[in-house]
Amino acid sequence: MPWIDACATTDIDAEDLIRFDHAGATYAIYHSPDGQFYATAGKCTHEDVHLSDGLVMDHLIECPKHNGQFDYRTGEAKRAPVCINLKTFKTKVEGARVYIEVS
Amino acid sequence: MTKRDYSLLGPDGKRAVDIGLAAAEWYHTDVPRKVMKDLMQRSDQPAIRDTVILYGCMIAFAAAGIALWPSLWSIPFWLAYGVLYGSASDSRWHEAGHGTAFKTPWMNNVVYEIASFMVMRNSATWRWSHARHHTDTYIVGRDPEIAIMRPPAFARLLLAFIGVPDVIAFFPRLVYNAFIGVHPTEKTFVPQSEWPKIVRVARISLAIYVATLALALWMRSILPLMVIGLPRMYGAWHFIMTGLLQHGGLADNVIDHRLNSRTVYMNPISRFIYWNMNYHVEHHMFPMVPYHALPALHAAIKHDLPRPNASIAEAFGEMWPALRRQLASEEYFLKRDLPATAKPYRMDFHEGALGQTPAE
Numbered sequence: 071m072p073w074i075d076a077c078a079t080t081d082i083d084a085e086d087l088i089r090f091d092h093a094g095a096t097y098a099i100y101h102s103p104d105g106q107f108y109a110t111a112g113k114c115t116h117e118d119v120h121l122s123d124g125l126v127m128d129h130l131i132e133c134p135k136h137n138g139q140f141d142y143r144t145g146e147a148k149r150a151p152v153c154i155n156l157k158t159f160k161t162k163v164e165g166a167r168v169y170i171e172v173s
Numbered sequence: 174m175t176k177r178d179y180s181l182l183g184p185d186g187k188r189a190v191d192i193g194l195a196a197a198e199w200y201h202t203d204v205p206r207k208v209m210k211d212l213m214q215r216s217d218q219p220a221i222r223d224t225v226i227l228y229g230c231m232i233a234f235a236a237a238g239i240a241l242w243p244s245l246w247s248i249p250f251w252l253a254y255g256v257l258y259g260s261a262s263d264s265r266w267h268e269a270g271h272g273t274a275f276k277t278p279w280m281n282n283v284v285y286e287i288a289s290f291m292v293m294r295n296s297a298t299w300r301w302s303h304a305r306h307h308t309d310t311y312i313v314g315r316d317p318e319i320a321i322m323r324p325p326a327f328a329r330l331l332l333a334f335i336g337v338p339d340v341i342a343f344f345p346r347l348v349y350n351a352f353i354g355v356h357p358t359e360k361t362f363v364p365q366s367e368w369p370k371i372v373r374v375a376r377i378s379l380a381i382y383v384a385t386l387a388l389a390l391w392m393r394s395i396l397p398l399m400v401i402g403l404p405r406m407y408g409a410w411h412f413i414m415t416g417l418l419q420h421g422g423l424a425d426n427v428i429d430h431r432l433n434s435r436t437v438y439m440n441p442i443s444r445f446i447y448w449n450m451n452y453h454v455e456h457h458m459f460p461m462v463p464y465h466a467l468p469a470l471h472a473a474i475k476h477d478l479p480r481p482n483a484s485i486a487e488a489f490g491e492m493w494p495a496l497r498r499q500l501a502s503e504e505y506f507l508k509r510d511l512p513a514t515a516k517p518y519r520m521d522f523h524e525g526a527l528g529q530t531p532a533e
């Protein structure tokens with residue numbers, strides 16, 4: 071599985087996320103309040119909506135369309151109307167860069 | 174366009190899917206991420222305050238109504254209680270359903286369940302119908318919450334002010350859900366995993382209504398029904414009044430909320446009852462923003478929106494004649510001017526897709 075250089079650690083505020091597009095796929099990369107970085111699929115599993123306009127609250131991402139929520143560490147669907155879990159990807163930080171392992 | 178078919182299983186809904194109008198990408202005013210993040214922040218405090226005021230007033234008004242019953246002096250208290258039960262419940266159902274009223278999830282859930290019961294909506298079904306209303310706002314055949322269909326049925330609209338059509342629709346469905354199960358229409362927008370919840374909620378609600386009715390029969394008095402059930406009729410007028418303004422007379426089958434939704438400046442009491450949903454374009458464009466931050470959102474994006482109506486009366490003055498014109502011509506809708514600072518409407522998309530002609 072290739073590691074992709076996605077962004078700088080400073081590109082994402084704490085308790086926030088950004089969108090990252092790569093090779094025709096879209097991802098969401100998160101900076102948690104405790105300083106960790108996580109990555110998930112970029113779109114909600116309910117409808118075709120980018121999560122990057124959503125709200126990060128602790129370890130939850132709330133979708134901007136219908137307020138469905140996922141735990142972005144595990145991808146687990148936490149609040150209706152989302153029922154299908156979100157795909158997650160491994161991340162690592164090297165230097166000041168965030169890498170994600172895409173499948 | 175031929176006559177609109179609002180059924181969720183009909184040809185208009187299918188057509189909306191075919192031409193890409195369903196689940197489309199909607200217009201959004203650009204708001205810097207940092208500003209939007211601040212606006213989206215959740216907090217328990219404003220909704221706790223408002224909920225204590227709401228339930229406190231309801232208890233006080235109902236107590237006064239019961240104490241003065243059956244004297245005419247009880248009437249003002251019932252009117253006040255009724256509007257909180259029958260109208261404020263709609264906005265609480267709405268905001269708590271979005272999960273934006275409180276920061277704490279269980280608080281949203283408790284208020285959502287109570288409000289759903291009072292406003293006579295199955296809490297499990299309506300959570301999903303409202304999601305569809307946000308995905309496909311006023312897309313014919315897709316949106317299950319279109320309040321004013323074309324041509325407008327005025328008698329029905331007027332009866333809605335005393336809850337008649339909603340109550341007539343609610344009880345048969347309640348019994349159907351409780352004894353037979355989930356209705357085929359509901360199956361189009363509620364995921365299967367949620368179906369047992371619909372049945373459970375229906376049975377609990379039905380049990381409460383049966384108990385209330387039994388008490389009324391035993392007491393030989395409608396007093397129990399004045400407290401539970403009837404206020405959904407005698408107190409519905411405010412939420413119908415404000416609700417009709419949300420989209421009435423405006424465009425359908427478009428993907429820009431500035432064309433199909435209306436923001437109206439309102440007095441503070443109506444805003445309390447309605448929980449700031451008078452900022453309706455703002456709410457649809459950014460449903461993540463809690464009700465208490467909508468005035469700030471309005472200030473941030475009003476340069477890009479049509480001028481808000483100055484009052485409820487002014488908004489009705491604009492909407493009612495438009496509805497009357499829709500009686501004669503189903504295609505008519507109000508297209509409001511945008512300020513010079515706004516990004517223009519992209520009518521080309523809507524007209525191209527629909528062969529529609531907007532009114533000036």
Ligand code: FES
Pocket residue numbers: 114115116117118119133134135136137138139150151152
């Ligand atoms: S699109 Fe994400 S919750 Fe509906």
